[in-house]
Amino acid sequence: MSAWWDRYVNPPDGPQTSRQHLTRKVVRRIHWARTEGLGRVIEEDRLDPRPRLRAAVRKRRWRRSHPLAPGTAVPVYVVGLQRSGTNMLMRGLDEAPETEVRNENDRVLFHRFRVRSTDVLRRTVLASKQQFVFVKPICDSQHLDTFLDLDGLAPGRGVWVYRDPDSRARSEVSKFGPANLLALRDIAAGRGAARWQGERLPQASVDLIASFDLETMTPLTAAVLFWAVRNQLLFDLGLDQRDDVLLVSYDAFAAHPSTEMQRLCRFVGVSYRPELDEHVDRRVSHGTQPLEIDPRVRLLATEVHRRLEAARAAQDRRLAQAGSSAPERSAS
Incomplete structure (x- = not known):
């Protein structure tokens, strides 16, 4: 058994x-x-159908009072890394009547958590009658720039969510066991192209992964190493320099839900309402004590986390100076 x-x-x-x-x-x-x-x-x-039914009724009423021209829905891609708080964001954003939410278990758009194709993605967004279509292609985060540059769609937005490496590692190993470790072993062995975890990784990251003894590495150390390599992709792909990509910190969100949700809404253009973040309990993650992991991995994760925090602060300065390109509107 x-x-x-x-x-x-x-x-x-x-x-x-x-x-x-x-x-x-x-x-x-x-x-x-x-x-x-x-x-x-x-x-x-979200197995309880009652919140989904209530949201569906609100969205139907919104469509009746806000008819939109076909093909005008704005796509918003919520990406990053598993166990980093994306479900929390999507649950809140689904409360807004002007939004359509497509999580990775959506069978129309996804097959086994991967976007079926860019053509299916384009058709899905074009067919929407809501003002915004929030898509969560977590396993395709490495293709965010491709999604944002798709022809034929309204200019979209990207939201890259990150969480502190230790708390995310605890949650990852608790739920998925050695999944990150097995992925790293495949990448180091040259089999990364067959896994979404290895797609578009620069050779420097592949060499870095291969420099560790992955046969003796613990799942928690591997989860932190995977966190560092995956979030490094934000910089490798130049996404931190794009005005249409926003960094969101799960830890800041958990500490200040209303402030961070309003920040996100201003960036995207969704009307803020208190119900968008009322489901978020102010709390820290699974644990607050640093994990006992490989010192090299610790230094790497610390540096990547520092860069993420600095990039998020720089984004806020740019937004404050230029003003949001999609200003916040009052809820209707």
Whole structure:
């Protein structure tokens, strides 16, 4: 029983059939309910239909009173790294009646958490009757610049969410076990092209990963190393220099929900309402004590986190000087 259970709780070691993928999803949710509590699973996966039904009614009423010309919806891509607070943002933004939210479990737009194609993405946004379409292509964060530059769509926005490396690592390993470690091993062995985790990684990052002893590395150290390499992509791709990309700190959001939600709304152009952040409890993440990890990984993560914080501060200065290109409007 244990071997069968571990087979589905731990990350897959190769391609999966549709039945295997479905079985894995069911078993892992049972595992998460046992380890994190059923309430947490219901909240994160939005399994309670009542909030979704209420939101659907509000959105339908909004469409009736705000008819839009076809093809005018603004795409907003929420990206970053798993276990960094993107679900929290999407849940709040779904409360706004002018928004349409497409999480990575949306079968129209995603297949096994990947965007099906840029053509499907374009058609989905063009077909929307809401003012904004929020898409969460977490496993395709490395393609954010491609999404933002798609032809035929209204000028979009990108939101890169990050969380402090230790808290994110604790949450990642608690929910996904050694997934980051296995991905790093594949990247170091030259198999990164077959994984989304290895796509568009510069050779310097691949060489850095390969310089570690990944056979003896702990899952927590690997999760922090993966956090550093993944968030470094923001700079590798030049996304920190784009005016249409905003950095959002989960930790700042958890500490000051209203302030940070208003900041996000001003950037995107969504009308702020208190209900957008009332679900956020002011709290710190899973733990506050630094993890005992490889000192080299610690130095790397500290530097990347410093750069993220500095880039976010620089964005705020630019926005304050130039004024938001999408000013906040009062809720209607």
